[in-house]
Amino acid sequence: xxxxxxxxxxxxxxxxxxxxxxxxxxxxxxxxxxxxxxxxxxxxxxxxxxxxxxxxxxxxxxxxxxxxxxxxxxxxxxxxxxxxxxxxxxxxxxxxxxxxxxxxxxxxxxxxxxxx
Amino acid sequence: xxxxxxxxxxxxxxxxxxxxxxxxxxxxxxxxxxxxxxxxxxxxxxxxxxxxxxxxxxxxxxxxxxxxxxxxxxxxxxxxxxxxxxxxxxxxxxxxxxxxxxxxxxxxxxxxxxxx
Numbered sequence: 001x002x003x004x005x006x007x008x009x010x011x012x013x014x015x016x017x018x019x020x021x022x023x024x025x026x027x028x029x030x031x032x033x034x035x036x037x038x039x040x041x042x043x044x045x046x047x048x049x050x051x052x053x054x055x056x057x058x059x060x061x062x063x064x065x066x067x068x069x070x071x072x073x074x075x076x077x078x079x080x081x082x083x084x085x086x087x088x089x090x091x092x093x094x095x096x097x098x099x100x101x102x103x104x105x106x107x108x109x110x111x112x113x114x115x116x
Numbered sequence: 117x118x119x120x121x122x123x124x125x126x127x128x129x130x131x132x133x134x135x136x137x138x139x140x141x142x143x144x145x146x147x148x149x150x151x152x153x154x155x156x157x158x159x160x161x162x163x164x165x166x167x168x169x170x171x172x173x174x175x176x177x178x179x180x181x182x183x184x185x186x187x188x189x190x191x192x193x194x195x196x197x198x199x200x201x202x203x204x205x206x207x208x209x210x211x212x213x214x215x216x217x218x219x220x221x222x223x224x225x226x227x228x229x230x231x232x
Binding site: 004040041042043045090092104105106107108109110 | 119120125150152157158159160161162165205207219220221222223224225
C-alpha cells in the first residue's frame with residue numbers, strides 16, 4: 001500500500017471545466033511534487049513544494065495551478081485545459097526536496113486525466 | 117539541455133534469462149542514479165540506486181553498474197521472473213541552480229516483458 005494517495009484515479013473533463021487533483025502523503029515528508037507522465041516520454045517535473053514553499057517552474061502553463069496548504073496535502077487545480085494535457089499526473093513526496101541518495105522519491109498511483 | 121537516453125524501449129526475454137537496460141547521461145555534475153520500476157496501474161517505485169563514488173551495487177537479483185568516464189549506467193536483472201514484467205525508468209540527478217537541485221533527469225522508460 002502506497003504512502004502517497006491520489007484522488008481521483010480517473011478524471012474526464014471538458015476544456016472549459018475547472019477541476020482539482022488531490023494528493024495526500026502519510027510518510028511525514030517535507031517535500032511534495034507533481035509530475036506529468038505521457039506515453040513513451042520521460043517524466044516531467046511540474047512543481048515542487050519544499051517545507052510548503054513552492055519552487056517555480058516557469059515552463060508549466062498557468063492553466064495548472066498548485067496549492068500546498070500543509071506538508072501532507074498537495075492539490076493541482078486545472079482550468080481551461082487542452083486535449084494535449086491528457087496524461088497521467090503523478091504526485092510524489094520525499095523527506096527533503098533535493099535529489100540524492102537517501103532521499104527516495106515515493107510516488108502515488110497517479111490520476112489519469114482525459115481532456116475532451 | 118541535459119538529458120538521459122535509455123535503451124531499449126522494449127525488451128523481451130525468456131523467463132530465467134538475464135535482462136540489461138542501459139542509460140547514458142549528459143550532465144557531468146550528475147552524482148546520483150536511481151532506477152524505478154512501474155507496474156501496470158501503479159506509480160514508479162525505487163528498486164535500486166547508485167552514487168557516483170561507487171562503480172557497482174547489487175541487491176539480490178538486481179544490480180546497477182556505473183561508468184562515470186563514459187557517462188553511462190546499466191540495470192542488470194538476473195534469473196528473470198514473471199513479476200519482473202514492468203516499465204523501468206532510469207534517472208540522473210541534475211546539478212546547477214536551486215530548482216534544478218530538486219530535479220531528476222528521467223529516461224523515457226523500458227518496457228520489460230518476461231516470456232514464460
